[in-house]
Amino acid sequence: MKVYGLYGKSGTGKSYKSSEIIALYQIDAVVDDGILIMGKQRVAGKSAKNERTAYAATKTAIFFTDAHRLQVYNYIVRSGIKKILVIGTSKKMVEKIAQRLNLPSAIEWLPIESFQSEEELKLAGERRRIGYHVIPILPDDVEKTYVGWFSKQTIYFGKQREEVILVKPAFSRDKITIYPQCIRDIVTLSADPMLQVHSIQVDRNKVFIKLSLQRGCSIESLQNWKEHVTAVLHYSLNISYEVNIAWMSIHKEKINKPEQARRRLK
Numbered sequence: 001m002k003v004y005g006l007y008g009k010s011g012t013g014k015s016y017k018s019s020e021i022i023a024l025y026q027i028d029a030v031v032d033d034g035i036l037i038m039g040k041q042r043v044a045g046k047s048a049k050n051e052r053t054a055y056a057a058t059k060t061a062i063f064f065t066d067a068h069r070l071q072v073y074n075y076i077v078r079s080g081i082k083k084i085l086v087i088g089t090s091k092k093m094v095e096k097i098a099q100r101l102n103l104p105s106a107i108e109w110l111p112i113e114s115f116q117s118e119e120e121l122k123l124a125g126e127r128r129r130i131g132y133h134v135i136p137i138l139p140d141d142v143e144k145t146y147v148g149w150f151s152k153q154t155i156y157f158g159k160q161r162e163e164v165i166l167v168k169p170a171f172s173r174d175k176i177t178i179y180p181q182c183i184r185d186i187v188t189l190s191a192d193p194m195l196q197v198h199s200i201q202v203d204r205n206k207v208f209i210k211l212s213l214q215r216g217c218s219i220e221s222l223q224n225w226k227e228h229v230t231a232v233l234h235y236s237l238n239i240s241y242e243v244n245i246a247w248m249s250i251h252k253e254k255i256n257k258p259e260q261a262r263r264r265l266k
Contacts, residue, residue, distance in 0.1 A: 002083045003103050005094035008112030014087050017115050022085060029076070031097060032087040034060040036072045044075035055238070062093065063100040073101050085110075178237060183207060190232050192217075192225045198248060206242045207233070212249045222247070 048060040088094035180202035
């Protein structure tokens with residue numbers, strides 16, 4: 001299978017230009033924003049543009065979940081595709097998608113600047129700034145793929161004319177803020193009965209915990225709890241945190257009131 005990688009920054013018109021590239025290289029299928037497209041129809045996958053947040057959209061676009069990945073991978077295997085175009089905002093993203101879908105690692109790179117004029121790049125940027133995105137599928141197929149506002153637009157390349165779909169995704173690109181208190185609460189609620197948490201400090205993706213131990217608590221137990229907290233934070237927030245622990249003292253008596261730790265949180 002021959003793999004082509006079309007890459008360029010967000011808003012440079014990659015999906016908009018993909019029809020021309022497909023015709024030029026006689027490409028059988030396209031992977032774009034979480035969906036597999038053949039004959040200008042979605043044949044597998046789900047659109048990242050249906051997600052409610054930009055973070056979730058990114059995960060969908062790179063086939064983060066196995067169920068999504070396997071649906072598209074199995075279709076590729078069954079269909080006997082000879083040439084496939086993978087669209088991404090960078091080479092790294094294209095490589096990640098190719099890896100997730102078990103595509104050949106040898107990729108012929110196609111920078112969007114090689115296909116877009118300065119005027120076209122400007123137009124694509126203006127379209128993106130007001131929230132429009134292009135889905136490179138037939139207008140009749142859009143309702144099966146995308147939930148939300150959309151409209152048709154005619155584009156020209158050479159003497160050919162084609163209709164594309166402009167959509168406004170549901171997700172917002174506003175920053176998502178996770179307050180340190182949220183992380184403190186998760187750590188506190190995960191506290192082991194043999195530990196007493198004194199303070200929790202958060203610095204970006206690093207968490208620093210000061211605590212006391214009950215006599216008899218082993219280093220192995222402390223390490224297991226650290227791994228547990230790391231896993232709980234990742235599961236709860238979908239973000240990887242580096243957890244650092246410093247113990248201050250060892251108690252002779254049993255620590256059995258985790259609410260004491262809550263009161264002592266800074």
